[in-house]
Amino acid sequence: MNHESTKVPKPAISHLIWWFLFANGGGLAALVLPVHILVQGVLGPLGVVHVVDRNYDTWIGILGNPIVKLYLLGLISLAFFHFAHRLRYFLVDLGVPAARTFPVQLIFYGGAVVVTAVTIWVLVTTAPISFG
Amino acid sequence: MTEGDEAEASTGATPRVYKPEMPRGWWLRRRHYLLYMVREFTAVPMALWLLWLLAEIHRAASGPKAYYPAASPAFIVFSVICLGFAMYHSITFLSLAGVIIHLKFMGKPVPPRTIVGAMFGLWLVASVVIAAVLIGFAR
Amino acid sequence: MAEKRITIRTTRFDPDKDKVPRLQSYDIPFSDDSMVVLDALNHIKAHVDGSLSYRWSCRMGICGSCGMMVNGVPKLTCSAFMRDYWPRSITVEPLQNFPIVRDLVIDMEDFMHKLKSIKPWIIRKQEYPLGAGEHRQTMDQIDEFRQFSECINCMLCYAACPVYGLNNEFLGPAATALARRYNLDSRDQGLKDRLPVLANSEGVWECSFVGECSVVCPKGVDPAKAIQQTKLDTTTRFVLPYGNREE
Numbered sequence: 281m282n283h284e285s286t287k288v289p290k291p292a293i294s295h296l297i298w299w300f301l302f303a304n305g306g307g308l309a310a311l312v313l314p315v316h317i318l319v320q321g322v323l324g325p326l327g328v329v330h331v332v333d334r335n336y337d338t339w340i341g342i343l344g345n346p347i348v349k350l351y352l353l354g355l356i357s358l359a360f361f362h363f364a365h366r367l368r369y370f371l372v373d374l375g376v377p378a379a380r381t382f383p384v385q386l387i388f389y390g391g392a393v394v395v396t397a398v399t400i401w402v403l404v405t406t407a408p409i410s411f412g
Numbered sequence: 413m414t415e416g417d418e419a420e421a422s423t424g425a426t427p428r429v430y431k432p433e434m435p436r437g438w439w440l441r442r443r444h445y446l447l448y449m450v451r452e453f454t455a456v457p458m459a460l461w462l463l464w465l466l467a468e469i470h471r472a473a474s475g476p477k478a479y480y481p482a483a484s485p486a487f488i489v490f491s492v493i494c495l496g497f498a499m500y501h502s503i504t505f506l507s508l509a510g511v512i513i514h515l516k517f518m519g520k521p522v523p524p525r526t527i528v529g530a531m532f533g534l535w536l537v538a539s540v541v542i543a544a545v546l547i548g549f550a551r
Numbered sequence: 552m553a554e555k556r557i558t559i560r561t562t563r564f565d566p567d568k569d570k571v572p573r574l575q576s577y578d579i580p581f582s583d584d585s586m587v588v589l590d591a592l593n594h595i596k597a598h599v600d601g602s603l604s605y606r607w608s609c610r611m612g613i614c615g616s617c618g619m620m621v622n623g624v625p626k627l628t629c630s631a632f633m634r635d636y637w638p639r640s641i642t643v644e645p646l647q648n649f650p651i652v653r654d655l656v657i658d659m660e661d662f663m664h665k666l667k668s669i670k671p672w673i674i675r676k677q678e679y680p681l682g683a684g685e686h687r688q689t690m691d692q693i694d695e696f697r698q699f700s701e702c703i704n705c706m707l708c709y710a711a712c713p714v715y716g717l718n719n720e721f722l723g724p725a726a727t728a729l730a731r732r733y734n735l736d737s738r739d740q741g742l743k744d745r746l747p748v749l750a751n752s753e754g755v756w757e758c759s760f761v762g763e764c765s766v767v768c769p770k771g772v773d774p775a776k777a778i779q780q781t782k783l784d785t786t787t788r789f790v791l792p793y794g795n796r797e798e
Binding site: 306309312313314318319320321324325329330331332335337338339341342343360362363367369370373374398399403405406 | 439452462466472479481484490491492498509538539543545546549551
């Protein structure tokens, strides 16, 4: 409410980028995550259906597919930008105004960058790329 | 004013006003606020489950001998909980897309209901395709 | 038949005497089913306690002066029928999230400043000479923004907005809705003037889409939609450089 503020307002490009990643991550996760959890997290372990990740050969086979690698990278990375963004606003809502500050932004979105890097490393080292 | 507001009448300045502060539990006061907080919280279980997925991928790197897919009851319960939150995220996120996305078709704005319908249709198609791949390539 | 009565509790705050606001109860006759909460306040002021202070003017949902918290929900008191609450008591408090000046009167300086900051008028790069006639608009062009032009500046949306409650620097719902009203107007060319205020760090990015602003709006305006669409448009303009609207 500081009306005498002399700072000239300008569009916040960083917020724009975070929001863009948040929205895309949220949208992608909304479309695909429930079925992953249902099939890989519930039906597969219960033995209701056969699922690729229940068997080493089929799991490594599908993980070798470059399209699958790109898809998993996109899903995990964007979902973590979504997570970082939502958690930061969630903390503000819970009464932690510090979550609005630049250092916290750096930690949260930087964390999503780290998860992205780890995901790339895991996907590259897990199964050799093959089109089999 | 409601109790719990940690506030004081400002002193000295004219005119003297009372500045109320948001109570910490503001989101417990109305159903809509509570549902909003649940919606925001969904990101946490979703992220946790994806971390598990990342671990599942990584465990395949150490060869066929070391690979045992998760099957403990605790993991299944964890997945069921995450599934509930993920479904809530999907329903709220895709419903709100109708508010945000504004498209025009033949010069006329597309009604939000059509956009939301298309989003839920896309959700169904994506789910069927992914389930087909996850189950179809299994042995 | 015994006369129906109703208990009204209102916030009382005298800045010269009180340290914090308190609630005062009034037992008044509920004589007519068409009575609204504002009628009850007027009854108290006329017949019970002349010192009660509150804002009101038109009594018909046009002026936007009489917004208050009625049982915890922001309402225009002229449109809040007592029959919807009776026989329960009614608690009337000043609009949430604003400084209280006296009793039910809030300080609206902050909102006025924000309203002005988004330049809610038609901006032209070059004004037409009067002789050139009027700016013509089709019905479709009017429909683009009509909904957002219904805002009466009653500030109920600010009282409903936890983001504004937690951070008063946030531009807020009504100001963004009005900015969008002008940005969508085919006669307007002021987008570039408004964008710095709309899209700065205290602008639309602060909003986490609670959506309660649109629920409480007495005029059917959808400020939450205005804010999210501003986010989307700003992002699209940035991501797709050729998407810039230039007229």
